[in-house]
Structure formats: C-alpha cells, structure tokens
Amino acid sequence: MSKKAIWIIISLILLTILTSPFGIIYLLNNGNPYTKYIANKNVPQYLHEMGYLETDIEDSHYVEPKNGINNEFYRGHYMVIFKDESDVTYYYGITKKGKNVKQFCEKHKISSDGVTESIEGKTKYSEEKCAEMF
Structure with a gap:
C-alpha cells in the first residue's frame, strides 16, 4: 500500500471517531429518523382508517419518549x-414486527392547574385492544 492510501484510511478513521459523538447527540435529541418517518407515515393513515378526520384532531405529531418503553415497539x-x-x-406506537399501529393504554390528562396526570381507564377515544407502553 502506498503512503497516500494509508493516510486516507487513517483520516477516515479519525473523521469517523470525531463525528460519532455528534451523531449520537442528534439521535438522543431528535430520535431515529427512520422511526420518525414510519410513525409520520403510518399513524395518520391508521387514524383515517379508524374514521377520524383531520378536523377531529387538534394536534398530532411524533414524540420521542424520555424513558424506556415496551421493547416490542x-x-x-x-x-x-x-x-x-x-x-x-x-x-x-409502531410494532417492530409487522409495523402495525397500536394505541397505548396509558394516556395523559392535563388538569386545570397545569399538572399532567396518567390515565389508564376508558376515555372517549380509547381503543378496546391497547398495548402497554412500558
């Protein structure tokens, strides 16, 4: 191998080592772009198939949870x-096996004083078969 080829290989290795932390920080802050893509593609379609119109929804978007979740999703x-x-x-959530959309049983309610509480019982849009988030 020539000296030029060795320097190119060493440079590529150093570049990879130096840029890896930036990639990790991006993933921690923004989530996996692939996961975001399949959620943004599949969940709105699922909601439409369930009979919900855009006019029924006040807000909807991808979120990255701060804690551990069910490993099947x-x-x-x-x-x-x-x-x-x-x-x-x-x-x-989107299942890893089959990429099916499932509603999680856990929901959050914001009280009048701004405190967020978890709800596990039935609500207006609760689905009969839901999955555990954690």
Missing part, C-alpha cells in the same frame, strides 16, 4: 389530541 411515539377531548393526550 419502536422507541418513537405519535401523540394525538382530539378537539372534543382536548385535555387528554393519546399515544400510538
């Missing part, structure tokens, strides 16, 4: 708030 979730139940936040 991709890490990123999709958060949905319906207009006529705007104090309850629903979460949907």
Whole structure:
C-alpha cells in the first residue's frame, strides 16, 4: 500500500471517531429518523382508517419518549389530541414486527392547574385492544 492510501484510511478513521459523538447527540435529541418517518407515515393513515378526520384532531405529531418503553415497539411515539377531548393526550406506537399501529393504554390528562396526570381507564377515544407502553 502506498503512503497516500494509508493516510486516507487513517483520516477516515479519525473523521469517523470525531463525528460519532455528534451523531449520537442528534439521535438522543431528535430520535431515529427512520422511526420518525414510519410513525409520520403510518399513524395518520391508521387514524383515517379508524374514521377520524383531520378536523377531529387538534394536534398530532411524533414524540420521542424520555424513558424506556415496551421493547416490542419502536422507541418513537405519535401523540394525538382530539378537539372534543382536548385535555387528554393519546399515544400510538409502531410494532417492530409487522409495523402495525397500536394505541397505548396509558394516556395523559392535563388538569386545570397545569399538572399532567396518567390515565389508564376508558376515555372517549380509547381503543378496546391497547398495548402497554412500558
């Protein structure tokens, strides 16, 4: 091997080592781009198939959970708030096997004083078969 080839290999290795922390920080702050893509693609389609229109939904977007989750699901979730139940936040996940959308049983409710509480009982948009988030 020539000296030029050795320097190129060494430079590539150093570049990889130096840029890896930036990639890790990006993933920790923003989540996996692939997970975000499949959530943004599959969950709105699932909600449409369930009969929900865009006019029924106040807010919906991809979220990256701060804690550990059910290992059968991709890490990123999709958060949905319906207009006529705007104090309850629903979460949907994508299964690793089959990429199916499932609603999580855990929901959050924001009280009048701004405190977020977990809800595990039935609510207006609760699905009969839900999955455990944790």
